[in-house]
Amino acid sequence: MEALINILTISIPVVAVSWLLPERWQMLPVVVATALFLAWVSPLSLMVLAVTTLISYYTIKVYPSLTSAVLIVIIQITAIFLFFKLELGLKGALLKEAIIPLGLSYYSFRQIHYAIEAYKKQLPQHTILDFISYLFFLPTILIGPINRFQPFLKDLKRRRWDSTLFSLGLERILYGLAKITVIGNWILVFKFNNFIRSIRLDYPWLADYLNVVKYVSNAYIQFAGYSDVAIGLSMLLGFKITENFNYPFLATNIADFWRRWHISLSNWCRDYVFYPFLGMTRNGVISIIMSMLVLGAWHEISMRYLLWGAMHAVAISVWHKYEGKAIHRKLSQFPLVQKGLGIFITLHFVLFSFVLIMEENIWESIELYKRLLFI
Amino acid sequence: MKYNSIQGLFERITRTDIQKKVFAQIIDTKYTYRQFLEGVHKLNSLFQSRNLKKGDRVILSTSDDYYTALFFIAFLRYGIVTIFLDPEVPEKQAKALIKKADAQGYVMDDPLFESRNVIDSSNQFQLRVKKNLQKKGKLFNRLLKRKTEANAAEPNTFPAILASIGEKEITIPSIAFSDLAYVLFTSGTTSEPKGVMITYENLFAQLHTLSKVYELTNQSRLHNILPLYHVDGIIQGPLLALYNEGTWLRPMRFDQSKINDLFHSFYKYRASHFFCVPLILSFMDKYSENYEDSFLTEDFKYIISSASKLDEKLWIDIERKFKVTILNVYGMTETVAAALYCASGDHPRKVGTVGIPIDCEAKITNSEGAVVKENEAGILWIKGANVFNGYFKNPDATSKAIQDGWINTGDIASVDEDGFFKITGRIRNMVISGGVNIYPEQVSEMINSHPDVIESCCIGISDEHIGEKLVSAVVVSPNASLNKSDLLSFLRPLLKSNQIPKDIFFFNALPKGKSGKIQTNQIEKQIENLKNDTQKTFSTGHQESIKTAASEAFGIAIDMLSMDDTAQSIDGWDSMAHLMFITILEKRFNIRFATSEMMNMTSLRTSERILKKKLDDR
Known part of the structure; x- marks a missing residue:
């Protein structure tokens, strides 16, 4: 909450100054404010973000082989992500305490998205300043959404006082x-x-x-x-950033839930984990499991989050197996019942799964499961 | 009628509280109504001091969009007849038009005076448009109140001359409806150019109708990037905006590399109406991926398509994809801009037609002059207050075109049971290629001027993307060794880039009827056969394929092309040709390029690389 209040406080003058400046300078106060904010609350994050921004952009731009450049960027970002999330710095005595750069999960995934889109040749023409504006965007630096570069660039080019x-x-x-x-x-x-x-x-x-x-x-x-x-x-600031939630507790099945909950992350996992794995393996279940494991690991690389991700992967796979089966078709004749039942089951599965991550450790979760299931 | 005269219009816009409102936004420069009116006033003062009189003809030829609009409207205000002369027109044609116009004055870009042999004369009003070069340190100069060197050096050029004009009282001549407003040369050969004469009555009747049909208000912001030396640019741009006290938007000069900017511009500049030709719509359709929301703004109202036939499929695709309404209008320079409208709102609408005549009459007759029945094809005639007065100093052409106030459009049309008109063909000799009118005899005349050419004939052959493309059938002297590239090189300085034939076919003799008249339908058939033969021999080598496609799309012989050629180094590589280039390759290899790939294909080398990768990936 404190960080949010800080961002809101900084944003008031930033928004005002931005609109008062000539158009080509309007993003400058936003970028500078983001850098200053990071320098104040997490200098390490500022350093990581600044270095990776430059490396990602210039590697893709100047490296002769696009495939190698994209791989370099992805490996670079993933290594940094894992270094901090697995506390390798602490274990290797490089850092004195376990520390995660502020916003790391968001800007890491944004940069991986950028690299893959570059590989797919889906990036419109842009400059380093456009890329910096994307990554040093104060409103989304702290808690997402993991917005995409192309819509951001589109807004950047067409924004005006509205x-x-x-x-x-x-x-x-x-x-x-x-x-x-x-x-x-x-x-x-x-x-x-x-x-x-x-x-x-x-x-x-x-x-x-x-x-x-x-x-x-x-x-x-x-x-x-x-x-x-x-x-x-x-x-x-004139940007329409992607929505992140859409009444998730009204989801009628677990696949539907993930289309409504943390949408920017689940879409990211669909596009950059699920589809590539599907392309490679032609196996939907393996692809779902990989996606949900990455989704879990994005939050925290721990057993409980991996289990949580796996649990959802199994549920989505079960749902896909069930979908279209005789019982599902029969139930479709009673849409209200099907919908009500779907919402009830999905919601309770979600509640049940969250027990894994709400407790301090897995043993406490097991205790809670026992109590809830009268075991 | 909202405004019935230029006087009424100017009284209104000088009186109302719109002085701070933006009249025009060109690229990133905004011009308020106050700035614009000051400019008009100063120019009128200049005209008075230089003894220009009502009815004098002045040739206007500048590549600056704002100055073109400013001079045209200042001329209109003062009763001076604007003779539009596109600065891009090749020398030979320009000289012929200048001779025909017999003008009392010239406002042209500085270099054009020399290239067009307009000699200094104290008897004429001559104003050279010479823009100051943008120098670095402009801000400091302004802060230090330094005069720019260019201003100080040439005070008699425009716009520097404006600084010397004070706030003098001027007497604006009284202008009648029947007075001539402007002349726009459309067709004909260099020996007999045809200038369409438009009166103030024609003009204001048209402005009134356009405003009504397009539902324009003083909040309207007209996004018009069409050429200003064409009625769809100048009349439906700055003049229509002024008439409605709205704003004229011209954020860019369009070419294929700016398609993204074009998509961004509708929201960014709060456009309410977008004026375009089907070619631009075709581009938008092709590059629409991720830009489908471009028109979903609270300000946007209509896309207005004019100048050439809007393909029904393209029309439906654009409307569905962008969730927007297209108004398809049909008209010609002789009707100011438009006459038939497939509109929206209170007006009836039928997609695939050119709609109904509004504020004018239309009829279809057979070769005997009798009005045809429903759904029967015939010649389309139009009559109304917007129909022109005649061709400039060309009574023969005028009497051929106008009969009892009706103008023969030269188009074949039919009208259905609901009264909707549909254009089905053309009798006048004109090719409409990507929204640009090309007069084949003009091109043939230039081809025939080559010493090795015996005769030639240019025709339009149908093209699914640009409507029609111009091709030439040429007969050369038996001992001559003239080839395509030599002939194209010869034509380049003589014709505008869009007039250059997209292909040239050499014939031993042109097919003729008993009367000796060239049979264009036979030429078309023979060309089709030749094209089929060429396609059969289409090489499978990537470089050769790229060059063959480029040659066909850009109208350049293969041996003239190098793999290092780029969109900048090839004259014919414009938006329209780019689309053709892509489509030829897609058809040839049965592939579909992604938007990003198409955008990247700006050189032959890159195109080859992308094509190779595409084929390898397949």
Whole structure:
């Protein structure tokens, strides 16, 4: 929350100055503010981002073989990502403490996307300044979404002062802040939590169940709130950044859930993990498993997140096996029942899966599973 | 009628509170109504001081878009007849037009005075357009209030001369409806050029209709990048914007490398109407990937397609893809700009037609002059206040074209049971290639001027992308060794780049009828046979394939092409030709280039590399 407040505070003068400057200088305050913000809260992140930005851009631009250049960029980014996520610096005594550069997961995945799109020859003509503007974009530096370069560049080229978009942006920031503070921090974390505590002695199972509901709801509300603020801030600067959530708890199946939850990440995994693996193996299940493992590892490289990813991969594969089968077709004759049942099952699977990552370690998760399943 | 005269228009725009409003935005420079009106006023003051009188003809020929609009409107205001002369017109044609125009004045880019042999004369109004070179350190010069050297050195050139014109009282001549507003040369040979004379009545009747059909208001922002020495550029751009107190947008000069910028420009510049020709729509259709939202803005209203036949499939594709409405208009320079409209809003609409006549009449007759029945083809005639007065100093051509106030459009059309007109063919000898009118006799005249050519005939053959393409059938002297590349090199300085034949076929003799008239349909058949033979021998080698495609698309003989040629080094490599080049290769190899690949194919070497990779990947 503190970082968010800092970003919002910095953004006020940045937005104002940006619109007051001549068009070709308008992104300069945004880039400078992002660099200063990183220098203040995470100088290591600034260094990593600056170095990788230059390496990624110039390797792809000047290296004679595009395939090798793209591989170099992907290996470079993945190595840095793994170095910090696996705390190799700490283990190798290179760093004194476990530290993850702020925004690393987001800008790493943005750069991998950039490299693969370059390989696919899907990048429009652009300059280093366009690329820097993309990676040093204050609204999305902290918590995403993992927006794509092409739409960003499109907005960069066509943006102009648009009062409608600006007021939508302000509205969106307010919604986001309301989600985080009122629904998340006050209702869920404070009020709902107190209620759970008050019933814990009399209704321990219900308290555990509601605790999971609270955790998942709060995770969604907080993340969606932050995304709203990022999208709103982008709008203030004339950019329409991709949506990250679309009522995920109304998903009627688990595949549908991943089209609604953290959309920018799940789309990233679809395009850059699932499709390549599908192309190589022609095996849907293996491709889903690989995608979901990467998706889990993006959050944290740990057993619980890998298990969480694997659990979702299995669920998606089961759903695809079930889809179109006789029972599914029969149930389709009762769309309301099918939809209601679909939402109920999907939601409870999601709640159940989140138990893996809500507890400190896997053993505590197992304990909670036991209680929830009366084992 | 909203405004019935140029006086009424100027009273309105000088009176209302629009002085700070942007009249024109050209590339990144904005001109407010105040700046524009000051410019018009100063020019009118200059005309008065140089004794230009109402009715005088002045040749306007500058490549600067803003100056073209400024002079044209300043001339209109003062009653001076603008003779439009495209600065791109080759010397020989330009000299013929200058001779025919017998003008009292010239406003031309400085180098054109020499190249067109316009000698200094104190009896004539002569103004050289000489732009100041943009120098570095302009800001510091401005801060230090330094005068630029160019201004100080040549105060009698335009725009430097404006600085010496003060706020003098001027007497604007009274202008009647019947007065001539401008002359635009459209066709004919160099010995007999045809200039369309448009009166103020024609012009204002047209402006009124266009505003009504396009639903223009003072909030309208007209995105028009069409050539200004063509009615669709000058009339449907700055003049139409001024008439409606709107804004004229010209963010770029279009070529294929700017297609992305074009897509961005609709939102960026808040365009409400986009004026284009089907060729541009064809490009937009081809490069639309990821730009489908380009027109989804709260400001955008209509795409207006004019100048050539809009293919029904392209029309439907664009509307569906971009979720936008296209207004297809049909007209000619002789009707100012448009006469039939397949519009929207309150007007009936039928996709695939040119709609209905609005504020004018249209009829279709057979060869005996009788009006034909529904769905029967015949000659299209138009009558109305927007129909021109006649051809400049050409009574024969005028009497041939106009009968009882009706103009023979030279197009074959039919009208359906609902009253919608459809153009089905053409009787006048004209080729419409990518929205550009080409008069074959003009091209033949130049080919025939080659000492080794006995005779030639140019015809348009249908092309799925650009409508028609111009090809030439040439008969050379028996002992001559003239080849395609020699002839094309000979033609280049004589013709505009879009007039250069896309292909040249050598004949032993041209097929003729008993009366000695050249039979163009026979030529077309023979050319088709020759083309088929050529296709059979299409080489499989990549370099040769690229060169063959380039030769066909860019109208250059294969032996003239080098793999190091680029879009800059080949004259004929324009937007239209680029599209053809790509399509020929796609057809030849049964592949489909991605947008990014097509965008990258800006040299023959790169094209070869992309093609090779594409084929290897297949």
